[in-house]
Amino acid sequence: MRYKIIETPKKKYRISKKLHSVFFEYFGRVIYDGIWVGKDSEIPNIDGIRLDVIEGCREIGVGAMRWPGGCCADHYHWKNGIGKERYNRHHLLQDPGNPVWRNDFGTDEFLRFCELTGAEPILTANTATGTPEEFLDWYEYVNGPTNTKYGQMRAQNGHEEPYNVKYWGLGNTDENVWHVDFNNPISYAQRYMQFQTLFRAMRDKLYFIGLGLSTRHKLPGWVGQSLNHITQNQKQRGPDALSVHHYLGGAKQGGALCGDAIAYTDDGYYALLDLLERYQYDIDLHRVIIREHTSPKYPATKICFDEWGVWHPEATIENNQNQRQTVRDAIFAALTLHIFYRNSDVVEFAMETQLCNLLQSLFETDGAKCYKTPTFYVMKLFREHAGQYLLPLLPDDVDEDLDTVATISENGEQLTVSIVNRHLYDTKPISLAFAKSAWTVERADVVTADAVRAYNTFEEPERVRDHPFSVPDDMELSIPPHSVVRICLTK
Numbered sequence: 001m002r003y004k005i006i007e008t009p010k011k012k013y014r015i016s017k018k019l020h021s022v023f024f025e026y027f028g029r030v031i032y033d034g035i036w037v038g039k040d041s042e043i044p045n046i047d048g049i050r051l052d053v054i055e056g057c058r059e060i061g062v063g064a065m066r067w068p069g070g071c072c073a074d075h076y077h078w079k080n081g082i083g084k085e086r087y088n089r090h091h092l093l094q095d096p097g098n099p100v101w102r103n104d105f106g107t108d109e110f111l112r113f114c115e116l117t118g119a120e121p122i123l124t125a126n127t128a129t130g131t132p133e134e135f136l137d138w139y140e141y142v143n144g145p146t147n148t149k150y151g152q153m154r155a156q157n158g159h160e161e162p163y164n165v166k167y168w169g170l171g172n173t174d175e176n177v178w179h180v181d182f183n184n185p186i187s188y189a190q191r192y193m194q195f196q197t198l199f200r201a202m203r204d205k206l207y208f209i210g211l212g213l214s215t216r217h218k219l220p221g222w223v224g225q226s227l228n229h230i231t232q233n234q235k236q237r238g239p240d241a242l243s244v245h246h247y248l249g250g251a252k253q254g255g256a257l258c259g260d261a262i263a264y265t266d267d268g269y270y271a272l273l274d275l276l277e278r279y280q281y282d283i284d285l286h287r288v289i290i291r292e293h294t295s296p297k298y299p300a301t302k303i304c305f306d307e308w309g310v311w312h313p314e315a316t317i318e319n320n321q322n323q324r325q326t327v328r329d330a331i332f333a334a335l336t337l338h339i340f341y342r343n344s345d346v347v348e349f350a351m352e353t354q355l356c357n358l359l360q361s362l363f364e365t366d367g368a369k370c371y372k373t374p375t376f377y378v379m380k381l382f383r384e385h386a387g388q389y390l391l392p393l394l395p396d397d398v399d400e401d402l403d404t405v406a407t408i409s410e411n412g413e414q415l416t417v418s419i420v421n422r423h424l425y426d427t428k429p430i431s432l433a434f435a436k437s438a439w440t441v442e443r444a445d446v447v448t449a450d451a452v453r454a455y456n457t458f459e460e461p462e463r464v465r466d467h468p469f470s471v472p473d474d475m476e477l478s479i480p481p482h483s484v485v486r487i488c489l490t491k
Contacts, residue, residue, distance in 0.1 A: 002396040002431040005406045007415070009389030012345040015407055017063035017386040018120065019340050020379055023307055023351035025070035026101060027358060028320025034356025034365050035113065036105040043368045048104075049113050052370045053356065053363055057117040060362075060379040061386060064120040066169065066306055066351050067110050073172045074128035078138045081106020083157055107142065108154075111163050122209070122306075122349075124169035127191050136198045139168075169209040169243065169306070170195050185226035192230055192239070203237070209304050209349075210239030214246040215281050216253060223286065227293040227301075234295040241348055242290070244282050245307040247359070248275040248332075252311050261312035261324045262453055266424055269328055269452065272310065273422055276335050279308070283343045290346070302348035308336060309353040309360035309375075321358045327452045327464055327482050329360060330374035334420045334447075334484040337382055338405050341390060352379070364456075371461035377447045381466055381486040384416040391415075402428055402479070415439055415489040421479040424452060432475040432487075439489040444469040448483035 024030050037043045037050055044051040068076045080089045086103040107123075114121040123142070125135045137150055142163040144151030151162065170192050192210050199206060210230070213223045223242065231238045249272060250258040258275070259268030283303060290301045310332055315323040333352070340347045352375065356363045362376040388407035395404075401423040408415050421428045446469040454463045469485055471477060479485055 001399050001402060001429065002433060003404055003406075004394040004396075004433045004435060005415075005417070006392040006394065007408060007412070007434060007436045009391055009408050010345075011389065013341075013390035015341050015344050015385050015388050015390065016348050017061070018348060019063065019337065019344070019350045020061060020383065020386050021064035021066065021119070021122075021306075021349055021351045022057075022062055022355045022362065023066040023070065023353050024355040024358075025068055025072040026076075027070075027072070027354075028322065029357040029365070030354050031105050031356075032102060033367070034358075034361075034363065036109065038104065046116055047112055048109065049116065050365070050370070053365075054113070054116050056363060056372060056376065057119065057355075060376065061383045062117055062119045063386065064122050064167065064349065064351070065110070065114055065117070065355075066122040066124060069124055069172055070307070071172060073124040073126055073169070076126050077130065077134065078107055078126075078141070079134075082108060082141070082153070107138070108157055108159060111142065111159075111165070120167060121163070121165050122167040122169060123165055124172060125195060127171040127188075127195055132195045132198050135195055139165075139199070166205070167207045167209065170239070171211050185222045186229050189226045189229035192226075207240045209241045209243050209306070212242030212244045212282075212286055212303065214244050215278060215285060216246060220285065224289045224293055227289060231293055231295065234293065237298040238290075238294045238301045240299060241302040241304040242286055243304045243306045244286065246279060246282055246305070247307070247309055247311040247353070248272065248278065249310040250313045251315060255311075258312075261314050262326060262455060264328070264453070269424060270422075272328060272332060273335060276332070276339065279305070279336060279339050280343075283339070283347060287346055300346075303343075303346050304349035304351075305340065305347065306349060306351045307353045308350060311359055315359055322364075323359060324455045325360065325373045325375060325464075326455045327374060327447075327449050330378050330447050330464060330484060331420060331422050331482060333360070333375045333378040334382070334418070335403055335422070337378070337385075338403055338418070338420065341385060341405050341407070344390060364458075366458060369458050371456050371458060372465070373456060374447065374464040377464065377466045378484055381445055381447055381484060382418060384414070384486070384488050385418065388414070388416060399428065401426070402430070404430075413491055417487045417489070419477075419479055419485045419487075421481060421483050421485075423481050425481050427481060428479045430477045430479055432477065437491055439491060441471045442488045442490050444471045444485065444487040446480065446483050446485045448480055452482040 257271035
């Protein structure tokens with residue numbers, strides 16, 4: 001297989017750094033143990049936040065963080081999570097595995113976490129059980145000057161300068177269609193308009209993410225009806241992005257053939273990866289809806305995949321929705337990111353779900369112990385793609401087991417190639433050629449393991465991870481089976 005890489009970037013296709021983002025909420029051990037240990041903990045921390053997780057997020061260059069949900073956003077009231085009194089404010093949480101909600105980790109702690117990692121914060125407003133006035137108060141708390149009621153309260157709580165949060169989710173994305181009965185698209189559209197009305201004077205300074213709907217809900221007309229009502233048949237500005245939730249795997253509809261997290265068959269391995277075409281369907285659907293129901297005279301509406309990932313059958317309420325990850329999960333993550341890169345003209349955000357200890361996490365923790373998952377190492381490998389421009393590729397053949405993306409920096413001095421070989425057993429020969437320039441390999445790495453069903457544990461924390469990959473001068477490569485390769489080149 002020979003790829004000719006054309007070093008003329010597609011200017012509309014810049015890989016947003018926010019495609020390498022994360023989402024987390026109050027389920028299970030995601031926040032308490034996974035992120036927050038408290039300032040007095042013997043576990044190394046900065047202001048109560050785990051140091052190993054902070055450093056890991058920096059290592060992979062997390063672009064944005066979304067919080068407090070998810071489903072938790074539908075009943076989160078931000079005032080319970082500020083001030084010293086928050087430690088004594090416990091209330092019921094609609095999570096059978098963790099029924100009492102602690103408020104140790106609130107708005108200031110989340111925004112401190114973002115500051116420590118360099119990630120953009122995305123705050124999700126409670127449009128289900130909250131009010132527009134509560135949302136405006138929250139905005140004032142994080143962004144208002146100190147001569148306002150809640151800006152002064154923020155200063156009293158230790159942060160005098162405004163946080164300047166730009167990105168706001170209006171509702172818990174498509175999960176609302178079952179969680180709080182948003183089956184009526186017009187009812188959500190009216191709710192969206194009520195919440196955004198309070199921000200008309202500052203609308204151009206903010207970025208609002210409204211509800212989209214993944215194809216798994218089988219309600220293809222929902223998004224169009226909602227968006228058309230918001231834009232009043234293209235006469236008004238729509239949301240800056242539409243959110244999509246979509247989980248795939250053995251625990252989700254249509255995923256029975258995928259099998260278990262670990263003991264899957266060869267057919268189950270391919271069944272999961274084949275499901276990824278559904279992400280492309282979601283993107284194609286939203287492209288059409290955005291084109292039909294928004295006007296080009298307003299800023300373009302983008303797509304926000306704010307929850308994506310694999311959901312294996314072993315992730316249940318009883319085990320706090322925790323699951324193991326093998327090399328198959330790494331391949332899944334790499335192919336998913338490739339889909340988002342190829343659609344980066346319209347896909348602006350993508351949040352891996354969730355950050356710690358739940359579903360396709362980046363970190364697993366247990367007290368002071370912590371290890372990084374196969375998905376973490378893929379995001380580490382792909383960090384160089386962020387901020388670069390997609391390049392055209394001209395293959396001389398078709399091989400359905402190979403998936404390749406190339407990007408180039410804005411100054412044209414850095415080029416990154418990532419290659420996924422999803423074949424279980426075959427090494428794939430690949431030749432890289434460049435249309436214009438001679439390039440030198442700066443470094444190359446591969447994520448794989450000695451067996452596709454290998455997974456990391458606290459006892460063997462690095463069985464699946466990145467390793468140096470050898471690239472010959474003639475660019476004739478041998479890509480190992482079930483592997484992800486990334487090559488960084490310079491002129």
